[in-house]
Amino acid sequence: MKFLILLLVTACAASPQDLSGKMFIFPQQSTRAYVKLNTTVDSFSAATVCHRSFTDLKRDHGLFSLATSNSFNDFLIFYDYTNREMEPHVRHGKSEYGGLDYKPNVWHSICTTWDSQSGLIQLWFNGLPLTKKYVSSGSNISGRPIIILGQEQDAHGGKFDINQCFVGMMADVHMWDYVLSACEIQKYVNELNFTPGNVLNWGALDFQIMDRVLIESKQMMCV
Template sequence: RKPRVKQLFKVPQHLPACVDLQKSCDTFLDFEGRSNRKHARLLQNFSSMDSVTICTHLQFDPKDFGFSAIFSYSTPSYLNEFQLRANLTRGKHVQLALLVHGVHGPYLKAFDHDDLWHSVCVSWSHNEGRWALHTDGVLIAKGEGLNATDSFGPGGLFIIGQEQDTYGGSFKADESFSGSITELHIWNRVLNSSEIAIMEKKCSPPSLGLFLCLHCYVEKQSHRDHSKAFFDCILELQAKI
């Protein structure tokens, strides 16, 4: 069955090189302006993981500044389980930071704050709390000591575009994401730099350990209408605009 709709919210004017609307069923999340409502939730059952890699393509609103949560994962027992955060300062590069089980990593210079698409991969391992940040296929930084005592908790909620101040809610506009997201993939292992560089060049995510991708059955919700778009893929996603 061919997809009837190929985007959620709207298709951005410019797309990542990896995306071809004529050949894929990619879902685009376009968060236009900060809001305490706009978000997308992955309807996926997460198990406990000792390692994880999350990659996506991002396009930041060039007129937006401040701190924001690109995505957040919370469990019933721990709110700040896993987050990717951004710091946008006028005249400076986009800075990104990883937060794992309440332990906040450093903000690192990632790429220009422009109107272009950039790929981002963050990885973490329970083994000595090792973490790494890649942007546009290149290793930016890596380190240790980012929560070496706990695994990636099971049974949580993965929210795109918002930080969760309570489990699955209490969103704040001044911490929300403004921009576009697509090509979100999650692996239950650490991808090495060679794999990420090849993925950047060939636009083909490694299959080993890949258990989630943002190609999905979508339920779009608003206060005025309810509509559904069907995709040929296995993931479910729920969005509120």
């Protein structure tokens, strides 16, 4: 179990850590296990979030949850299993993206962009840009953000539902406070040299692990 770190109680990262080549593992259903991602940014007029995930869940689950005191779904990426659609939420709006080849036990790269001026959101699924849709405009995401992986917040920092928790692996989480260009998103998807997130950077991540979440080297296929 090389590079395995098992943390069964609250553990704080003393300083940002380089998680390049590593992944978080959420090995079981729980309302206690999650990773809290820390940032000093507390206002967003635009945002891009990219991450890679791997799961075999056959139910609803949250993939990225940013809540503020103003809205617990200020920036949420959620998979609706019943309707087979990826649902990005921003502020008090939501869009649905169906017809995706969201296969189990496969790594998926998902990027979501949003701009408050136009109100447009766009999902990039495994490098393919999907339709731009209107979700929310006229106001920024503002207030102290609580950003969580592994659980979906129904309150600012809590009220987790075990039927919406994430079970699987997650890696390469980045967040920017602007809309990332199509070229940069393609570089991210293809794991090339890209501009790391200026809000969340997987190569210098400030985080806290709660309960049973593990860190291992990413599994690579031998050729």
